[in-house]
Amino acid sequence: DTQMTQSPSSVSASVGDSVTITCRASQVINNLLAWYQQKPGKAPNLLIYTASSLQSGVPSRFSGSGSGTDFTLTITNLQPEDFATYYCQQANSFPWEFGQGTKVEMK
Amino acid sequence: EVQLVESGGGLVQPGGSLRLSCAASEFSVNSHYMNWVRQAPGKGLEWVSVLYRGGNTYYAGSVKGRFTISRDISKNTLYLQMNSLRPEDTATYYCARGGYNNGSPTYGMDVWGQGTAVTVSS
Numbered sequence: 001d002t003q004m005t006q007s008p009s010s011v012s013a014s015v016g017d018s019v020t021i022t023c024r025a026s027q028v029i030n031n032l033l034a035w036y037q038q039k040p041g042k043a044p045n046l047l048i049y050t051a052s053s054l055q056s057g058v059p060s061r062f063s064g065s066g067s068g069t070d071f072t073l074t075i076t077n078l079q080p081e082d083f084a085t086y087y088c089q090q091a092n093s094f095p096w097e098f099g100q101g102t103k104v105e106m107k
Numbered sequence: 108e109v110q111l112v113e114s115g116g117g118l119v120q121p122g123g124s125l126r127l128s129c130a131a132s133e134f135s136v137n138s139h140y141m142n143w144v145r146q147a148p149g150k151g152l153e154w155v156s157v158l159y160r161g162g163n164t165y166y167a168g169s170v171k172g173r174f175t176i177s178r179d180i181s182k183n184t185l186y187l188q189m190n191s192l193r194p195e196d197t198a199t200y201y202c203a204r205g206g207y208n209n210g211s212p213t214y215g216m217d218v219w220g221q222g223t224a225v226t227v228s229s
Contacts, residue, residue: 048215
C-alpha cells in the first residue's frame with residue numbers, strides 16, 4: 001500500500017499569509033495526487049488534481065506542485081474562508097489513500 | 108444541478124448489514140467512476156471503494172469481502188452493500204464522483220454528496 005504523510009498536522013496563520021502543506025508518498029505516484037478542502041460538517045471539496053491542475057471554480061490563490069513522491073499545496077493571500085482542513089489523496093495504486101489532514105487555523 | 112444525495116444510514120448492531128444509496132442528478136452514474144469515502148467521527152477521510160465505468164471494482168483492505176459497490180443505471184443510483192458490520196465501520200459515508208477533463212479521468216473526486224451517518228453499536 002502507498003502511505004501518504006502530510007505535514008504539518010496543523011498550522012496557524014493570519015489572513016493575507018501564505019501557507020504551504022506538504023504531502024509525501026511512500027512510493028512514486030506518477031503525479032496522481034489530489035488536494036481537498038473540508039470544512040466542519042461539510043463534504044470535502046476538490047481543489048487540485050494531477051498534482052498541479054486547478055479544479056474549475058477554485059480560486060487561483062490555491063496551487064499545487066511536486067512530482068515523484070513529494071508534493072505541496074500552497075495557499076497565497078489566505079482568506080477567512082480558507083480556514084479548514086486539507087487532505088491529499090493518491091490515486092496511482094489501490095488502495096487509494098488520503099493523508100491524515102492538515103488543519104489551517106487562525107492565529 | 109449536478110448533485111449526489113446519499114441515504115440509508117442508521118444504527119445497526121455489530122454483525123448486521125446495511126445498504127447505502129447515492130442518487131445522482133444531472134449526470135449518469137455509469138458515465139463516471141464512482142466512489143465511496145468514509146470519515147469516522149473526528150477522524151480523517153478514508154477511501155472505501157470505486158466502481159469504474161466498465162464495471163471493475165476495487166476496495167480498501169479494511170472492507171474487502173464485506174462491502175460491495177454496485178449501481179442501478181435505470182435508477183441512476185450508486186449503492187454500497189455493507190455486511191458483517193463492525194464498530195470500526197462507524198462513520199459518515201460519502202459518495203463522490205470521479206472527475207474527467209477532456210475525456211480523461213482526473214483522478215480527483217469532483218462532486219460529493221452530503222454524507223449519510225452509519226453507527227455500528229449494540
